[in-house]
Amino acid sequence: MNQGADRLACCMPLRDPGPELLETLASFERCEAKPFLIVVDDGSAVPVEIDFARFGLDGMVFRFKGKVGISTALNTGLILALGLGFQIIARMDGDDLNHAARFSKQLAYLDEHPECLAVFGGADLIDEGGALTGSRTPPVDPGRLLRAMAMNNVLIHPTAAFRAEYISRIGLYSDAFPRAEDYDYFMRGLAAGVVQVMNTPLISYRLRQGSVSFTHYRQQLTSRLRVQWRYLRLFGAAGWIGMARTLGLLLAGYLLPVRAVGALRRQWSYAFGPGARTLRRAGSSAADAAGHRSVNA
Structure with missing residues (x-):
């Protein structure tokens, strides 16, 4: 049916x-x-x-x-x-x-939570061949989610489901934040208090191991930094930490090969990032997904 x-x-x-x-x-x-x-x-x-x-x-x-x-x-x-x-x-x-129950779960959640205009969920992590490597779910608690978002976008874009009202209220994606347009778009919703997370995996999310140019990586980090600055008052102290981390990665990008910078980012997520305990259990492939699908995703 x-x-x-x-x-x-x-x-x-x-x-x-x-x-x-x-x-x-x-x-x-x-x-x-x-x-x-x-x-x-x-x-x-x-x-x-x-x-x-x-x-x-x-x-x-x-x-x-x-x-x-x-x-x-x-x-x-x-x-x-x-x-x-x-x-x-x-x-x-x-x-x-998609998981078989993905859309039915999201429809039911939105029906039960009329105050929610955008709902996200977790994901099983798969490699390029489709093998399961781990799982990841963004924080469900609003405070923890906001602190995690101060570091980077932890919401999984292809799990999103928006009410039409979200678009009429929040607007469309902006092209002012290249390679971080989703980060800005979701932060606008979080600032309005209309974003929630389901504590369940909704999709299988494919990890990529492709290479990336430093130009693209720098562009992503620069856009991330601008989003963090834009919402610094909302983030509070965590926002300063997030900006310092992004600045450190940006500076390291000028001094180290991009692959080395990616390794530093993964080690941060592995040790301190959102869901670090889950990532440590899942292994290095899951840690690689703590920020984005690849360095320039």
Whole structure:
């Protein structure tokens, strides 16, 4: 029985997706509540074509002829979903896997918590081959979540489900924080007191081991630092610690190879970061996910 398709959409921006996309689409087919899937093709070299009926889905592909960037792709999906009248808009990436109860759990949570406009959850961590390497759930307690967010964005983007009211109240993603647009977007919701976290894994989140240029890494850290400064009053003392950490990583990036900086970041998360105890149990692969999918995610 397909519960939720009448009020639930899911936005999935893609650019040159890999073979994992078929696994992602198959995970939608197994969901108890199937959303209307809105795929935004951000200028892929080979245009994305999806046979939605093959996976028991309704959906659409909106295609840009050239690359427009992640913020524009995300906003396009949100605007399309709002224009089609959907009340709840979820997020997904083209290489992660939905758990079967993901959307039904989020719909039920939002029904039970009318004050919540955006709900996130945890994730099982899988490697590039799909093997389970650990798990991660952001802090559920609002105070602990805010302290964790002072260090970095710990909310898992593809677990998000927004009410339409979130977009009308908070707005769209900003392109003013390249490679940290999600951090800014979620902090706007946290500052408004409308973001909550479910203490349950909702997806399988694929870790990548790809290399990254220092230019991209520096851009991410610079944007992170600007978000931390923007919300410093909200963060309190933890915000100063978070900014010092980001400045340290940024400085180290000029002095050390990017891989060495990534190792320092992982060691911080392993020892002191949010969910450190869980990460230590899960091992180094889980620790690698304490910040983002990869250094420049």
